[in-house]
Amino acid sequence: MPRLRLRHAVRGALAALVPLTLLGAVGGPAHAAPRAAWPEPAPVVSRVETTDPVVFLTIDDGWFHDPAAARLLLDRRVPASLFLLPGAYSYDSGYFHRLLDHGRVRIENHTVGHPDLTTLDAAGQKAEVCGARDAHLAEFGDGPRLLRPPYGAYDATTRTAARACGAKAVVTWTHDLTTWGQWTPPTPSLKAGDIILLHFNETLEQDLERALALAEAAGLRPAPLREYVPE
Secondary structure, eight states, X not given: OHHHHHHHHHHHHHHHHHHHHHHXXXXXXXXXXXXXXXXXXXXXXXXOOOSSSEEEEEEEEOOOOOXXXXXXXXXXXXXXXXXXXXXXXXXXXXXXXXXXXXXXXXXXXOOSSOOOGGGSOHHHHHHHHHHHHHHHHHHHSOOOOEXXXXXXXXXXXXXXXXXXXXXXXXXXXXXXXXXXXXXXOOOOOOOTTBEEEEESSTTHHHXXXXXXXXXXXXXXXXXXXXXXXOO
16 A cells, blocks of 8 residues: 555656646747747958958947048048947937938947947847937938947847847958057058948047058058948
8 A cells, every 4th residue: 555655646746747847838939939039140240351442431439529520521422331329429410410411421330328238138239239220210310230239249149139120230340440549559451341440539530541541552442331241
């Protein structure tokens, strides 16, 4: 009888586990579905493979609205990709509207709050990227198609969030030519397809002049980056 009672007890315990096992089988895919429903990750581009004699000027953030830099972009019809933060144009969007309306620039995505995206979960990254997309579209009527992650930091989740929010590529850079204070970046030898990083800071005009001079010396011309990144 002790053995029989033990056998019944084991059967009872196993029977009690069956509903829990089935519940886990039903609940598992429900939790996994949002991740599985995300699109394929966007590619990462640090330079463009091209035989065209072109380089790509990209300018980040947007906090400092230098009239001289705007005049240079407009007067010389420089194609540039502006990776802007919504807060940076919220107090003076006219600066960027003039560049869009009369120049050869495009507004791209640099997130809402400039976080290191790799420190955020999937929901947090998507909120940063899609939030900036929605803000740009509402302000300028043109949704961004490229994402530059702040600090150039990205992971696999960044790439899927980028695609989910309408970006066709995550863009980093080949050379950073931004002057910060007394520090001047080294002078690179530019090659076709290089992506140059600049910032909307107090030295943007001179940094643009330097980048354009380096491109000319290498027999290269600025080109619109968005047009060279495939869908």
